[in-house]
Amino acid sequence: MTGTMTLRSFLALCLLPLALAVTAFFLLPMAKLIAVGASGKTGIAAYAAILLDARYRGTLINTVLLAAATTAATLVIATVAGLFLQRHRFPGRAVLVALLTFPLAFPGVVVGFMIILLAGRQGLIGEITLRLIGEKEVWAYSIQGLFLGYLYFSIPRVILTIMAAVEKLDPSLEEAARALGAGPLAVLRDVILPALRPAFIASGAIAFATAMGAFGTAFTLATNIDVLPMLIYTEFTLSANVATAAALSVGLGLVAWAILALARSVAGNAVAAAG
Amino acid sequence: MTSAHGVTVRVEACAKTFADGTRALEPVTLDIARGETVVLLGPSGCGKTTMLRIIAGLEQPDAGGRVLFGEADVTRVPIERRNVGMVFQSYALFPNMTVADNIGYGLKIRHVGAAERKARVAELVALTGIEGLEQRRVDQLSGGQRQRVALARAVAVRPSALLLDEPLTALDAALRERLRGELDRLLRTLGITTVYVTHDQAEAMALGDRIVVMRRGAIAQTGTPREIYFAPTSRFVAEFIGAANIVEAECVAGALALPGGRLPLANGAAAGPVVAMIRPESIAVAAPDGASLTGSVDAVSFIGDRQRLTVSGAAPKPILVDAPNSIEVKPGDRVGLAVDPAAVRLLPGGPT
Amino acid sequence: MSPMRDRLIFIAQLAFTLLVAAFLIVPAALSITAGVTVNYFRGVQSGLTLEWVVQVWELYADTILRSFAIALSTLGATLALGVPGAYSLYVRGGRLARTIEEIITLPLAIPGLAIALALLLAYGGFSDFRRSWLFILAGHVIFTLPFMVRSVIAVFAAIDVKTLDEGAASLGASPWRRFRDVIVPNARPGILAGSLMVVTLSLGEFNVTWMLSTPLTKTLPVGLADSYASMRLEVASAYTLVFFVMIIPLLVAMQVFAGWGATARPAR
Numbered sequence: 060m061t062g063t064m065t066l067r068s069f070l071a072l073c074l075l076p077l078a079l080a081v082t083a084f085f086l087l088p089m090a091k092l093i094a095v096g097a098s099g100k101t102g103i104a105a106y107a108a109i110l111l112d113a114r115y116r117g118t119l120i121n122t123v124l125l126a127a128a129t130t131a132a133t134l135v136i137a138t139v140a141g142l143f144l145q146r147h148r149f150p151g152r153a154v155l156v157a158l159l160t161f162p163l164a165f166p167g168v169v170v171g172f173m174i175i176l177l178a179g180r181q182g183l184i185g186e187i188t189l190r191l192i193g194e195k196e197v198w199a200y201s202i203q204g205l206f207l208g209y210l211y212f213s214i215p216r217v218i219l220t221i222m223a224a225v226e227k228l229d230p231s232l233e234e235a236a237r238a239l240g241a242g243p244l245a246v247l248r249d250v251i252l253p254a255l256r257p258a259f260i261a262s263g264a265i266a267f268a269t270a271m272g273a274f275g276t277a278f279t280l281a282t283n284i285d286v287l288p289m290l291i292y293t294e295f296t297l298s299a300n301v302a303t304a305a306a307l308s309v310g311l312g313l314v315a316w317a318i319l320a321l322a323r324s325v326a327g328n329a330v331a332a333a334g
Numbered sequence: 335m336t337s338a339h340g341v342t343v344r345v346e347a348c349a350k351t352f353a354d355g356t357r358a359l360e361p362v363t364l365d366i367a368r369g370e371t372v373v374l375l376g377p378s379g380c381g382k383t384t385m386l387r388i389i390a391g392l393e394q395p396d397a398g399g400r401v402l403f404g405e406a407d408v409t410r411v412p413i414e415r416r417n418v419g420m421v422f423q424s425y426a427l428f429p430n431m432t433v434a435d436n437i438g439y440g441l442k443i444r445h446v447g448a449a450e451r452k453a454r455v456a457e458l459v460a461l462t463g464i465e466g467l468e469q470r471r472v473d474q475l476s477g478g479q480r481q482r483v484a485l486a487r488a489v490a491v492r493p494s495a496l497l498l499d500e501p502l503t504a505l506d507a508a509l510r511e512r513l514r515g516e517l518d519r520l521l522r523t524l525g526i527t528t529v530y531v532t533h534d535q536a537e538a539m540a541l542g543d544r545i546v547v548m549r550r551g552a553i554a555q556t557g558t559p560r561e562i563y564f565a566p567t568s569r570f571v572a573e574f575i576g577a578a579n580i581v582e583a584e585c586v587a588g589a590l591a592l593p594g595g596r597l598p599l600a601n602g603a604a605a606g607p608v609v610a611m612i613r614p615e616s617i618a619v620a621a622p623d624g625a626s627l628t629g630s631v632d633a634v635s636f637i638g639d640r641q642r643l644t645v646s647g648a649a650p651k652p653i654l655v656d657a658p659n660s661i662e663v664k665p666g667d668r669v670g671l672a673v674d675p676a677a678v679r680l681l682p683g684g685p686t
Numbered sequence: 687m688s689p690m691r692d693r694l695i696f697i698a699q700l701a702f703t704l705l706v707a708a709f710l711i712v713p714a715a716l717s718i719t720a721g722v723t724v725n726y727f728r729g730v731q732s733g734l735t736l737e738w739v740v741q742v743w744e745l746y747a748d749t750i751l752r753s754f755a756i757a758l759s760t761l762g763a764t765l766a767l768g769v770p771g772a773y774s775l776y777v778r779g780g781r782l783a784r785t786i787e788e789i790i791t792l793p794l795a796i797p798g799l800a801i802a803l804a805l806l807l808a809y810g811g812f813s814d815f816r817r818s819w820l821f822i823l824a825g826h827v828i829f830t831l832p833f834m835v836r837s838v839i840a841v842f843a844a845i846d847v848k849t850l851d852e853g854a855a856s857l858g859a860s861p862w863r864r865f866r867d868v869i870v871p872n873a874r875p876g877i878l879a880g881s882l883m884v885v886t887l888s889l890g891e892f893n894v895t896w897m898l899s900t901p902l903t904k905t906l907p908v909g910l911a912d913s914y915a916s917m918r919l920e921v922a923s924a925y926t927l928v929f930f931v932m933i934i935p936l937l938v939a940m941q942v943f944a945g946w947g948a949t950a951r952p953a954r
C-alpha cells in the first residue's frame with residue numbers, strides 16, 4: 060500500500076501545525092517580550108525594578124494585597140454558601156445554584172459594568188443610601204470597586220469547585236467524628252475543612268492569579284486604579300515606555316505562573332487561570 | 335475471664351423504611367447482655383448494617399421503635415452523646431491527624447487533659463500492638479495497621495458499647511484470618527458489649543458469643559455458634575452457615591426412604607414428607623457392600639485436610655460428603671454412606 | 687442540638703446565600719431591564735422599548751458580526767490544530783509530550799495583557815497583519831487552544847483510545863484512516879465540550895483583544911468597554927443584553943456537557 064505512512068510520521072504530522080502555531084504566536088513573541096524588557100535604559104536591571112523602584116513596588120504590593128483579600132473573601136463566602144447548598148435539598152435550590160454560577164463567563168468589562176450599576180454614580184446602592192442617609196455612596200471607581208468586581212467573577216467559579224469537593228467528601232469520616240462525640244462545629248473544624256484543603260488551594264490559586272492579571276474590570280472602572288495591569292497599560296499606551304511595560308508584563312507573568320505551579324504541586328493538576 | 339463492661343443493649347420493635355421507600359428492616363427485637371459479643375450475620379441487603387446504625391444513633395428507627403442502653407431510652411439521643419465506639423468498614427481515620435491524634439480525638443472532645451490523654455493513647459497503642467506508629471500519618475499505614483488504629487480510637491473513650499461494621503472485609507484473606515484471631519483476643523480482654531456486623535460466616539462463628547442470622551430485614555435465627563450450626567431452624571440458615579446437604583424425602587418407619595437405600599432417623603420422627611439437613615462431615619464413607627445407603631462418586635475435590643466428594647444416587651439430589659484425605663477414592667466408585675441419626679436435622683416446612 | 691437551633695442555622699445560611707446571589711444577579715437584572723426601558727431612572731413605569739437595542743445595532747453591528755466571525759474562525763483553527771495535536775500528544779506520551787502540553791497551557795497563566803504586548807512587539811511591524819482581524823484571531827487561538835487540547839485529551843483517556851487505535855490497526859487501517867474513522871468519531875463529546883468552551887471564551891475575550899484591536903477591528907467586548915465609557919446607561923445596558931443573549935445559550939449547553947476536561951473558566 061503506497062502512501063501509507065508509519066504511525067510515527069503520522070503523529071509528527073499531527074503535531075506539526077500545532078507546534079508551528081504555538082511557536083510563531085506564543086514562544087517567539089514571549090521571547091521578544093523578554094528581550095525588549097531588557098532593552099531599556101537600565102537594561103536587564105529593569106527586571107529588578109519591579110521590586111526596587113518605590114512606585115512599582117507600591118503598585119505590586121497593592122496588586123498582591125488586593126488579590127489576597129479577594130481570594131480570602133471569596134473562599135470564605137464560597138465555602139459557607141457551597142457547604143450549605145451541597146448539604147441541603149430544598150425547593151428552589153437548583154435555581155439558586157444556577158443564579159450563583161450564571162456570571163461564570165462574563166468578561167471583565169461586563170463585571171465592571173455590573174459594579175457600576177451597583178455602586179457607581181447612578182448605581183443602586185447610591186440611590187438607596189441617598190434615601191436613607193441623604194448621601195450618595197459611590198465606590199465603584201476605586202480599589203474598593205475593583206475588590207467588589209474581583210469578588211463578582213471569583214465567587215461563581217470558586218463555589219463550583221467547592222461544591223464539587225464537598226460532594227466527594229467521605230461521610231464515614233464525619234460519622235466517625237460524631238461517634239467520638241464531636242458536635243457540628245468540631246466536625247467542621249477537624250474533619251470537613253481539612254478535607255477541603257486541596258480544593259481551597261486549587262481554587263484559591265486560580266482566584267489569586269486571575270486577580271493579579273485582571274485588566275478588563277479595572278479598565279472599565281477607572282484608568283487610575285493602582286494595580287499592575289493598569290500600570291502596564293498606561294506605561295505602554297500613554298507613556299510609550301515599551302521596555303518598562305514589557306519588563307513589568309514578564310514579571311507579572313512569572314508571579315502568576317509561579318503561584319499556579321506551586322498550587323499544582325501541592326494540590327494536583329487541573330489548576331490554571333484564564334488570562 | 336475478664337469482667338463484663340458496658341451496658342445491656344435492647345433493640346425493641348425497630349423497623350426502618352428509608353426516604354426512597356426501601357424497607358431495610360422489619361420490626362425486630364433483640365436483647366444483648368452486658369459484655370456479650372453479638373454478631374449480626376447475613377447476606378448483603380439483609381438489614382444488619384441498618385440495625386447497627388440504629389444502635390449507634392446514625393439512623394432513627396421508624397415510629398414505635400426504641401433503643402435502650404441499660405435502663406435508659408436512647409432512641410432520641412444523637413450519636414454524639416451515646417458514647418459508643420464505632421469501627422467503620424473503611425476505618426474512617428482522619429487523614430489530617432497522626433495516629434496518636436486519631437486515637438486521642440474522642441478524649442480531646444471530652445476535654446480530657448493532655449497528660450491523661452497521652453497516657454491513655456499509650457495504653458491503647460500497647461493493647462492493639464501498634465507501638466512505634468504513633469507519629470505516622472494515616473496514608474503511611476498498611477491495611478492491618480489502620481484497622482488496629484480504628485479499633486484503638488473507638489475503645490479509647492471507654493464506650494458503653496462497641497460497634498463494628500465489617501471491620502475485616504477490606505483486608506485480603508490471609509491478613510483477615512490472622513487479624514480475626516487478634517480481634518477475638520482483644521474483644522475478650524476488653525469485655526465490652528459488642529455488636530459486630532459481617533457477611534462472613536467463619537468470622538461470625540469465631541468471634542460471636544451469639545449469632546443473629548438475618549435475612550431481608552428480619553431475624554432468621556438467634557443462637558450460639560453451636561446452636562446455629564448443629565440446629566438450624568430453617569433451610570436458609572442451614573445453607574448460609576457452612577455447607578449443608580438438604581434432602582427432601584419421605585420418612586417411613588423411622589427412616590428416610592432414599593433412592594440409594596435407607597437412612598435411620600432419631601427417635602420420634604413422624605411419618606410423611608420431611609426436609610432433612612446433613613452436614614458433609616457427618617457422613618462417613620464405608621464399604622458399599624452391606625451398607626444401608628449407597629451411592630456413586632461423581633467428583634472428588636482434594637481440599638488438603640480432607641476430600642470433598644460429590645455423591646449421586648444416594649439422595650434425590652447429589653450430596654457432598656467429606657472424606658479423610660488418606661483414603662483412595664475416584665470418580666465412578668461405588669461407596670457406602672453411614673450417618674449418625676443424631677446428626678440428621680429435620681427442618682420445618684418447605685423452602686423458606 | 688435542638689431542632690430550633692438547627693432551624694436558625696439553616697435560615698442564617700440560606701439568608702447569606704441569598705444575599706450573595708443577589709449581589710451577583712441584581713446588577714445583571716438591572717442591566718437587562720435598563721436595556722429595554724425608556725428611561726432607567728424612572729424605571730419600568732416609563733415604558734418598555736426596543737429603541738436602545740436598535741441603536742446598539744446601528745452603532746455596533748460590525749462588532750457583533752466580527753466577534754461571531756472571529757469566534758467561529760478560532761473554533762475552526764483550534765479544531766484543526768488541537769484535535770490532531772491532542773491525539774499526537776496523547777498517543778506519544780512521555781516527557782516530551784508532557785512538556786509540550788505545559789507549554790501550550792502557559793498562556794493561561796500569563797496575563798492577557800502580556801500576551802498581547804508580546805504579539806505587538808513581535809509582529810507590530812507587519813502593518814497589514816497588524817491591522818487585520820487575523821491579528822486578533824492569532825491571540826484568540828493561542829488563548830483557547832489549551833482548552834480544546836485538554837478537553838480532547840480527557841475524552842481520549844476516558845474512552846481508552848489506545849486500545850481502539852490498536853484494534854483498528856490490527857484490521858489493517860492506516861494511521862490516517864484510523865484517525866478519521868475511529869479516533870475522531872469516538873472523541874466527539876470531548877470535541878464538543880472543547881468547542882463550546884472555545885466559542886464562549888472567544889466571544890467574551892477582552893484582555894488580549896483590547897490591545898490587539900484597532901478602531902476598525904473592534905470586537906463585541908471592546909465595543910462594550912467603549913459604550914460603558916461613552917454611551918448612556920440604557921444603550922450600554924442594551925448592548926450588554928445582546929451579549930447575554932449570545933452567551934447564555936452557550937453556558938447552558940456547557941452545563942449540560944459538564945465533566946469533560948477543561949475546568950478553568952474565563953472572566954477577568
